[in-house]
Amino acid sequence: MSTTEKEGARAGQFSTIGKRIPMIDGVAKVTGAAKYADDLTLPGMLYGKILRSPHAHARIIRIDTSRAEALPGVKAVVTGKDAPTRYGILPLGHDETALAVDKVRYIGQEVAAVAAVSEAIAEQAIDLIDVQYEILPGYFDAEESMKAESDLIHDDKPHNIEREYHHHFGDVEAGFKQAYAIREDRFYAPQVTHAAMEPHSAIASFEPDGKLTLWTSTQTPHYIHRTVAKVLGMPASRVRVIKPFVGGGFGGKSETFSHDICTCLLSRITGRPVKITFTREEVFYAHRGRPAQIVWLKTGVDRDGRITAVECRTIQDGGAFCSYGIVTILYSGALLAAIYDIRNIKYDGYRVLTNKPASGAMRGHGTVNVRYAFESQLEWLADEIGMDPAELRLRNALKPNTRTVNELRVTSYGYPDCIKQVVERSGWQEKRGKLPFGRGIGMAGSHYVSGAANSIIRSKMPHSTVSIKIDLDGGVTVFTGAAEIGQGSDTIQAQIVAEELGVSLDRVRIVAADTDITPVDLGSYSSRVTFMAGNAALDAARDVKQQIFKHAAELLGESPDKLVAKDEKIFARSEPDRSISFQEALMAAIEAGGTLIGKGAYTPPKESQGGHFHGAGVGPGVAYSYSAQVAEVSVDMETGKVKVEKIWVAHDCGRAINPLTVEGQVEGSVWMGLGQAMQEETVFKGGRILNPGLLEYKVPTAIESPEIETIIVESVDPEGPFGAKEAGEGSLAAAIPAITNAIYNAIGVKIHELPVTPERVLEAIARQKRG
Amino acid sequence: MADKPRGPILMKELIRLNVNGEVREAAIMPYRTLLEALREDLGLTGTKAGCDDGSCGACTVLVNGEPTLSCIMLAFAAEGAQITTIEGLARNGQLDRVQRAFLQEGGMQCGYCTPGMIMAVKALVDKVKDPSDEQIRLAISNNICRCTGYTKIVEAARKAAHMEEFVNADINAPQPTLTI
Numbered sequence: 001m002s003t004t005e006k007e008g009a010r011a012g013q014f015s016t017i018g019k020r021i022p023m024i025d026g027v028a029k030v031t032g033a034a035k036y037a038d039d040l041t042l043p044g045m046l047y048g049k050i051l052r053s054p055h056a057h058a059r060i061i062r063i064d065t066s067r068a069e070a071l072p073g074v075k076a077v078v079t080g081k082d083a084p085t086r087y088g089i090l091p092l093g094h095d096e097t098a099l100a101v102d103k104v105r106y107i108g109q110e111v112a113a114v115a116a117v118s119e120a121i122a123e124q125a126i127d128l129i130d131v132q133y134e135i136l137p138g139y140f141d142a143e144e145s146m147k148a149e150s151d152l153i154h155d156d157k158p159h160n161i162e163r164e165y166h167h168h169f170g171d172v173e174a175g176f177k178q179a180y181a182i183r184e185d186r187f188y189a190p191q192v193t194h195a196a197m198e199p200h201s202a203i204a205s206f207e208p209d210g211k212l213t214l215w216t217s218t219q220t221p222h223y224i225h226r227t228v229a230k231v232l233g234m235p236a237s238r239v240r241v242i243k244p245f246v247g248g249g250f251g252g253k254s255e256t257f258s259h260d261i262c263t264c265l266l267s268r269i270t271g272r273p274v275k276i277t278f279t280r281e282e283v284f285y286a287h288r289g290r291p292a293q294i295v296w297l298k299t300g301v302d303r304d305g306r307i308t309a310v311e312c313r314t315i316q317d318g319g320a321f322c323s324y325g326i327v328t329i330l331y332s333g334a335l336l337a338a339i340y341d342i343r344n345i346k347y348d349g350y351r352v353l354t355n356k357p358a359s360g361a362m363r364g365h366g367t368v369n370v371r372y373a374f375e376s377q378l379e380w381l382a383d384e385i386g387m388d389p390a391e392l393r394l395r396n397a398l399k400p401n402t403r404t405v406n407e408l409r410v411t412s413y414g415y416p417d418c419i420k421q422v423v424e425r426s427g428w429q430e431k432r433g434k435l436p437f438g439r440g441i442g443m444a445g446s447h448y449v450s451g452a453a454n455s456i457i458r459s460k461m462p463h464s465t466v467s468i469k470i471d472l473d474g475g476v477t478v479f480t481g482a483a484e485i486g487q488g489s490d491t492i493q494a495q496i497v498a499e500e501l502g503v504s505l506d507r508v509r510i511v512a513a514d515t516d517i518t519p520v521d522l523g524s525y526s527s528r529v530t531f532m533a534g535n536a537a538l539d540a541a542r543d544v545k546q547q548i549f550k551h552a553a554e555l556l557g558e559s560p561d562k563l564v565a566k567d568e569k570i571f572a573r574s575e576p577d578r579s580i581s582f583q584e585a586l587m588a589a590i591e592a593g594g595t596l597i598g599k600g601a602y603t604p605p606k607e608s609q610g611g612h613f614h615g616a617g618v619g620p621g622v623a624y625s626y627s628a629q630v631a632e633v634s635v636d637m638e639t640g641k642v643k644v645e646k647i648w649v650a651h652d653c654g655r656a657i658n659p660l661t662v663e664g665q666v667e668g669s670v671w672m673g674l675g676q677a678m679q680e681e682t683v684f685k686g687g688r689i690l691n692p693g694l695l696e697y698k699v700p701t702a703i704e705s706p707e708i709e710t711i712i713v714e715s716v717d718p719e720g721p722f723g724a725k726e727a728g729e730g731s732l733a734a735a736i737p738a739i740t741n742a743i744y745n746a747i748g749v750k751i752h753e754l755p756v757t758p759e760r761v762l763e764a765i766a767r768q769k770r771g
Numbered sequence: 772m773a774d775k776p777r778g779p780i781l782m783k784e785l786i787r788l789n790v791n792g793e794v795r796e797a798a799i800m801p802y803r804t805l806l807e808a809l810r811e812d813l814g815l816t817g818t819k820a821g822c823d824d825g826s827c828g829a830c831t832v833l834v835n836g837e838p839t840l841s842c843i844m845l846a847f848a849a850e851g852a853q854i855t856t857i858e859g860l861a862r863n864g865q866l867d868r869v870q871r872a873f874l875q876e877g878g879m880q881c882g883y884c885t886p887g888m889i890m891a892v893k894a895l896v897d898k899v900k901d902p903s904d905e906q907i908r909l910a911i912s913n914n915i916c917r918c919t920g921y922t923k924i925v926e927a928a929r930k931a932a933h934m935e936e937f938v939n940a941d942i943n944a945p946q947p948t949l950t951i
Binding site: 020022023025026027028029030031032033034035036038039194195196197198199245246247248249250279280485486487488660661663664665667668670671672674693694695699701702703705707708710 | 824
């Protein structure tokens with residue numbers, strides 16, 4: 001079926017689901033009315049600034065804040081001793097404090113914070129804080145850092161190893177014996193960062209009654225709520241966290257940051273609202289993006305192209321704190337098993353500490369660099385055994401509803417269809433091997449969890465709860481903790497509720513991510529919102545629908561279980577022509593019992609939560625998305641410059657609740673992968689970032705960005721809301737190897753290191769010439 | 772020494788800016804950028820700051836119809852000019868064609884680059900009737916979007932160029948709510 005026919009089929013089945021609906025908060029965004037954290041100003045507001053460490057590794061001997069405090073206009077100065085409680089996003093990684101205590105571990109680490117009547121005075125004040133340091137040796141290379149015996153970054157982490165995991169499933173030795181072709185390669189991908197367009201910003205306001213409100217640009221209001229209450233020593237019920245509009249996250253706003261806590265501390269001392277907004281340079285030092293990673297990979301295939309064994313050893317440069325590191329290093333190994341049918345896998349993962357800003361979660365969390373390595377080797381192995389790489393990938397496909405060798409439960413699985421779609425649309429068969437030298441075409445696949453089946457806070461509570469209120473005005477208000485960060489969270493939940501209640505989308509309004517008002521949702525990370533908050537919203541809609549049906553049934557003289565709600569009408573399934581209006585039934589229900597309140601929740605099923613071995617908690621998703629991509633490139637042999645001509649992507653997102661926003665998510669992922677493949681890299685000298693600005697970091701502009709053609713594959717997941725899965729991350733990883741494989745196809749050079757700069761291409765050509 | 776004045780003592784001066792067809796006044800320091808004046812002194816927070824050094828385009832406004840980076844222009848340098856910000860595009864409850872096209876084509880996700888991006892596209896389609904994709908990509912190459920990969924922004928710009936300026940040209944007709 002063509003895309004148009006499919007949309008036609010959807011249209012018959014559903015009224016709101018499957019429609020290309022503009023985002024419901026879109027008018028606010030195109031008119032400039034949308035208020036982001038830095039757009040907010042409160043009466044009497046003070047401006048905060050953070051003093052950051054100039055040293056990568058040093059003991060703090062003394063901090064003298066007296067001159068800063070004496071500066072007219074300065075209202076408060078805080079240091080590490082004002083908030084010594086340790087915290088971190090993972091229960092196993094509580095190694096951070098809001099401001100450094102005793103020691104600094106990276107250049108840019110927060111040492112003190114100031115609140116003043118103007119930004120200029122706050123800036124002047126931090127210059128007046130006198131800190132005496134005793135400089136310690138720094139560790140800037142992960143492999144070197146692992147040899148450390150003394151001056152450890154954290155005393156309780158020998159050899160500066162944050163965490164290591166060693167997994168062996170099946171029997172790789174036996175697997176490699178069955179192999180006809182084996183490749184062993186070392187790959188390297190440098191650190192990349194989110195570079196969301198909105199710099200982090202927070203405003204805290206402490207009221208005289210002891211209530212604290214924090215507006216902050218975040219993907220995870222609930223985790224910030226917990227952390228702020230803990231560090232400030234307050235009952236969580238006295239802390240309110242509100243997420244305003246968020247200008248992009250990509251993982252970079254998915255934990256509590258120093259400024260979240262500093263604004264609260266400074267507001268508590270001064271009794272006035274305090275705002276801290278990062279400069280772009282501060283965003284780079286706050287980081288929490290994708291770690292630099294070394295991947296040694298060994299893969300074997302038999303004569304039929306079946307993968308017989310995979311061995312992966314990897315080191316991630318985690319920076320100075322844990323952040324999401326334990327999860328990142330586990331994802332790198334666990335998801336090797338969830339796209340192809342591989343029975344023998346050995347994985348050794350090392351998360352290593354260095355004196356650099358902490359790496360954290362970034363789109364495609366943990367999976368991207370390993371996927372780049374793996375899909376590169378598949379292409380080279382296909383070549384070695386003389387098989388079409390598309391065919392090789394198809395031969396290793398999993399089956400839907402299987403359990404992988406590391407006990408991941410794969411339900412819906414549209415990957416083979418994704419491959420077939422991009423082969424057809426890109427003209428793969430016509431182009432492969434027939435393009436002139438210097439022009440090439442390459443393929444790759446990737447996947448991602450559609451929400452992690454285990455909560456990082458190790459709680460058994462539902463991962464998402466949604467409530468709905470319908471009042472006399474007829475408006476359906478959805479209260480959700482899910483964080484809209486531009487991905488369309490609000491729109492998708494509104495569509496789900498409108499469809500289930502059979503009402504027009506106009507009736508539905510979303511109130512989101514305000515911890516005083518909205519029920520708990522764990523946040524916008526690991527591509528969980530459509531699946532989990534979507535299912536909770538669906539459950540809540542069913543709850544209120546049953547309340548309305550009770551009264552509709554009386555009016556229609558039918559039993560409630562025979563009723564259907566669609567297009568603002570309620571009728572018996574067998575008698576669609578005899579209906580009452582939704583409004584009529586709603587009024588009957590409200591007259592009988594007042595305002596309608598419904599509640600729904602989503603808890604991942606036990607079967608999805610994985611095995612019981614050490615580290616089994618990370619990797620299990622409640623479902624998985626799949627993506628196949630073809631890139632076409634041209635390479636200038638003189639200059640080494642690569643131009644990506646076009647990328648075709650097919651993404652299996654279960655059912656596309658909103659094809660317009662699905663396409664947007666998929667295109668954005670592919671493009672972000674392209675940035676990492678071609679030009680992005682955070683460059684360090686020692687612990688200092690050499691390119692902490694958007695000009696120097698080189699996010700691709702519209703000029704370097706190719707056309708992306710998106711094909712939506714709908715595998716219709718058995719457990720997703722209306723069959724939906726994730727769309728926002730799974731397509732990132734494949735873009736990188738699709739491009740490097742196209743370069744290989746164009747000029748025959750293998751790319752082992754990112755990004756693919758002209759220099760690297762020329763080096764690879766020279767190496768090839770030398771043989 | 773940091774605690775002594777660093778140069779001549781500067782005082783606030785009165786500025787008069789013509790923004791979105793309205794004359795606005797404020798007392799500001801002479802070194803204030805147009806972006807700071809718009810956002811902090813005039814309360815026009817629709818224009819965004821993304822980098823503070825002219826490298827991201829989020830702060831793009833029109834100065835006499837030309838797309839201009841307001842974060843690297845002094846406010847006083849814009850005195851006497853016609854300044855248009857994102858708040859000045861919708862008229863009488865109607866979205867401008869560029870705003871409508873961005874909305875319909877999914878030309879924005881998080882919305883943070885959107886005001887600057889829309890202003891850049893507005894300047895293009897006001898001058899070029901039927902822009903090519905190359906012209907569109909060049910026109911927005913000063914503006915970074917981290918969400919969309921630009922595909923849908925290019926589509927929105929192409930579409931906007933062929934749309935009526937406003938759906939309802941009768942400016943006297945009451946339009947209580949913004950419609951698409």
